[in-house]
Amino acid sequence: SLSFQQNSRVSAATRAKILAIARRLNYFPNRSARNLRYGLSHTIGFVVLEITNPFYARMIRSAEKIAHELGCEILFAESHWDLQKEINGSYVANALAGALIPLLRPWLDKLWATLGPAAESATPNSTAKHEE
Numbered sequence: 155s156l157s158f159q160q161n162s163r164v165s166a167a168t169r170a171k172i173l174a175i176a177r178r179l180n181y182f183p184n185r186s187a188r189n190l191r192y193g194l195s196h197t198i199g200f201v202v203l204e205i206t207n208p209f210y211a212r213m214i215r216s217a218e219k220i221a222h223e224l225g226c227e228i229l230f231a232e233s234h235w236d237l238q239k240e241i242n243g244s245y246v247a248n249a250l251a252g253a254l255i256p257l258l259r260p261w262l263d264k265l266w267a268t269l270g271p272a273a274e275s276a277t278p279n280s281t282a283k284h285e286e
Contacts, residue, residue, distance in 0.1 A: 158183045196226045199253040205232045213256055226251065 156162040157172040164172075175181075198221055202210040214230065221228045 195251045198226055198228050198251055199231070200228050201231045201233055201253070201255050203233055205230070210256060213254075217254060228254075 156164045157169045158176075162169070198217075200214065200217060202214070204210065205214070214228075218228050
């Protein structure tokens with residue numbers, strides 16, 4: 155795995171050989187393993203009520219584009235108007251780089267009230283207000 159890092163102690167010649175073999179075998183480093191090793195994640199959780207809603211569809215498309223530009227991935231989940239799924243998505247966010255949770259105002263208030271102190275975790279999060 156050191157060969158896949160730009161500034162590693164592997165010699166340039168050895169690194170070039172390993173990278174050539176990796177390309178030939180269509181090998182890609184396991185991002186999840188790297189995340190575990192360094193305690194970092196380049197994945198952002200995104201929980202929406204209904205993925206087919208045009209409001210969320212536009213938001214998802216934009217978020218995915220920006221995440222890709224930043225070298226991140228988005229993990230999508232649809233709650234189907236189930237607050238417990240929203241809550242679970244928020245807790246899962248603790249293992250992610252951040253969370254996007256666009257909710258209608260009443261749902262957002264319920265989510266924050268239910269999560270309590272967990273809502274103020276170290277995980278960056280963003281909400282979007284969408285009036286009914």
